[in-house]
Amino acid sequence: MIIENIVVGAGSEFPLNGLLTLPDDLTQAVPAVVMVHGSGPSNMDERVMKLTPFKDLAEGLAKQGIASLRYDKRTFVHARKMAKMKGLTVKEETIEDALLAMDLLRNDSRIDPERIFILGHSMGAMLAPRIDAEGGDARGLILLAGTPFRLEEIVLRQLKQANYRNPLLKRIIAMESRIYTKKFSNLYQLNDDEARKQKFAGNLSLYYFKEMGQKTASEYLLENRKPVLILQGGRDFQVLPDEDYRRFQEELAQRENTSFKLYPELNHCFVQAIQDDITKASKEYGNERHIGEDVIEDIADFIRHS
Numbered sequence: 546m547i548i549e550n551i552v553v554g555a556g557s558e559f560p561l562n563g564l565l566t567l568p569d570d571l572t573q574a575v576p577a578v579v580m581v582h583g584s585g586p587s588n589m590d591e592r593v594m595k596l597t598p599f600k601d602l603a604e605g606l607a608k609q610g611i612a613s614l615r616y617d618k619r620t621f622v623h624a625r626k627m628a629k630m631k632g633l634t635v636k637e638e639t640i641e642d643a644l645l646a647m648d649l650l651r652n653d654s655r656i657d658p659e660r661i662f663i664l665g666h667s668m669g670a671m672l673a674p675r676i677d678a679e680g681g682d683a684r685g686l687i688l689l690a691g692t693p694f695r696l697e698e699i700v701l702r703q704l705k706q707a708n709y710r711n712p713l714l715k716r717i718i719a720m721e722s723r724i725y726t727k728k729f730s731n732l733y734q735l736n737d738d739e740a741r742k743q744k745f746a747g748n749l750s751l752y753y754f755k756e757m758g759q760k761t762a763s764e765y766l767l768e769n770r771k772p773v774l775i776l777q778g779g780r781d782f783q784v785l786p787d788e789d790y791r792r793f794q795e796e797l798a799q800r801e802n803t804s805f806k807l808y809p810e811l812n813h814c815f816v817q818a819i820q821d822d823i824t825k826a827s828k829e830y831g832n833e834r835h836i837g838e839d840v841i842e843d844i845a846d847f848i849r850h851s
Contacts, residue, residue, distance in 0.1 A: 563616025576660035583667030605841035648788035674765030685772035779809035780818035
């Protein structure tokens, strides 16, 4: 494979280092994917403790003749600047950079401009259909551990999942759950200025959730007929197969060009699961494993036939 250093947003206020991974055979223009991170600050490998899902995917896809572009997330590199932004939304946090990455690939003669895909993981999968709709104009979408629910619904659900044995932690989580339930109770009745003034945590306001929640991933997908591949780990305790994945299947049941694949023994990062409890995430992600060939081949096969 060929690996090249690139900069997404070169010359802008928020330049981001990244890697373009190419297959060895470039006699013809090749298909490519732009990788979109999950929530929170993350480097180009989307490192979660000892797991590196984007690195695994990039190297695996290159062996299948498919290029990829991955890059550091804006909140990872420019955390101080981002912390000062008022009314931050996913547009500044994620969408703008994904669109720049798509343009970068389209302007590379080694890449087939008609066969560029968006691959989103976790919150990146929630946003991939919106990125496509707002200028990404991808050939197709690959959603790994995505959800058709709104972000605030996931936040509240994960708090309820956190069933700590420690009595103090249980009280703290219960208190946070009550606080956030109250904050979100009238979220969509707030006007934009009101939502910007109400804090959620850190520099995030309720507007972050309100702006993102105007339309779900399913609603975006139902507005087009592009090929979509939805992948889910059966032992994912962050995005749940019996809730999120099933809801996608229900809401998109009549949508053409939609494929689903469940991997019963894989976790949120699509490696072999060890734990089944969200409170043991550090043990789950602190043990080095890598994405298997079955996931890589399924993604590559989708790209080749789309």
